[in-house]
Amino acid sequence: MEEKFKQKFYSQQNKEKKKYLCATAQVLYKSQKHTASYTTTVCGREFIVLPNVFSPKYFYDTEIFTRWLLKNKKYVDVGKSFCEIGSGTGAVSVSVALTGVNVTAVDINEQAVRNTRLNVQKYNVADRVHVFVGNIFDPFMAQQKFDTIFWNTPFGFIERADLSPLEKSVFDSGYKATEQFLRQAPQHLKPQGTILIGYSNTLGDVDLLQNIARSAKLHLQRVKQTKSVEVHPVTFDLYEVVTA
Numbered sequence: 001m002e003e004k005f006k007q008k009f010y011s012q013q014n015k016e017k018k019k020y021l022c023a024t025a026q027v028l029y030k031s032q033k034h035t036a037s038y039t040t041t042v043c044g045r046e047f048i049v050l051p052n053v054f055s056p057k058y059f060y061d062t063e064i065f066t067r068w069l070l071k072n073k074k075y076v077d078v079g080k081s082f083c084e085i086g087s088g089t090g091a092v093s094v095s096v097a098l099t100g101v102n103v104t105a106v107d108i109n110e111q112a113v114r115n116t117r118l119n120v121q122k123y124n125v126a127d128r129v130h131v132f133v134g135n136i137f138d139p140f141m142a143q144q145k146f147d148t149i150f151w152n153t154p155f156g157f158i159e160r161a162d163l164s165p166l167e168k169s170v171f172d173s174g175y176k177a178t179e180q181f182l183r184q185a186p187q188h189l190k191p192q193g194t195i196l197i198g199y200s201n202t203l204g205d206v207d208l209l210q211n212i213a214r215s216a217k218l219h220l221q222r223v224k225q226t227k228s229v230e231v232h233p234v235t236f237d238l239y240e241v242v243t244a
């Protein structure tokens with residue numbers, strides 16, 4: 001699987017990005033050595049991880065973004081509504097719900113939706129977290145709006161289109177899903193609300209992201225950055241999306 005990925009992928013990117021993205025793919029495939037569910041810790045809480053779901057045990061951005069979100073009352077506060085696109089294991093959504101916030105979570109990967117529901121049950125927050133399977137905002141009615149919309153995006157840019165559900169957790173073919181998110185998120189935002197993108201400037205194609213935002217008449221403002229190591233040193237970046 002890994003070799004197949006490298007062959008398809010190698011023609012497409014500059015050398016530096018290839019190195020980073022192949023390392024991401026390696027971590028992704030390594031994360032799948034578990035054949036049964038297991039647990040990992042995010043911000044001091046234990047979460048169930050199912051096979052075929054983006055794993056916070058192997059990818060550190062879940063912990064970093066969760067910590068940033070929980071610290072900022074502009075994003076997470078009692079009385080606000082929070083929408084997470086791409087909930088994966090549900091670690092972010094459940095952590096937010098445990099502060100008393102109402103959460104709506106969506107994932108395109110059915111196994112991730114199952115995983116989110118398991119962690120919702122584990123923490124007894126079913127009254128505060130509603131989970132849907134689907135593509136970005138497709139499960140919502142047009143009038144459904146939120147105070148905070150967050151997506152820890154699959155920031156690896158890749159041209160190939162035949163990605164598995166698991167590969168879609170770290171790669172976005174042609175940045176099509178990211179583009180759809182940027183175009184639709186403002187329609188689901190309450191006045192004074194905030195759209196947030198969890199990203200990595202080192203692993204992602206930030207110029208392309210900025211271009212997509214500009215063409216949607218949006219502006220990306222980086223509000224947080226931290227250095228981490230995922231095989232290679234990388235940065236994780238939190239962007240607020242604002243109307244240009």
Ligand SMILES: C[S@@+](CC[C@H](N)C(=O)[O-])C[C@H]1O[C@@H](n2cnc3c(N)ncnc32)[C@H](O)[C@@H]1O
Nearest residue numbers: 054062086087088107108109135136152169177
């Ligand atoms: C980087 S992972 C983040 C998972 C989780 N939020 C976390 O931080 O651990 C990206 C998530 O987005 C989901 N995803 C990818 N494309 C999607 C789409 N078009 N619509 C909804 N979810 C999508 C993936 O299945 C994956 O769970």
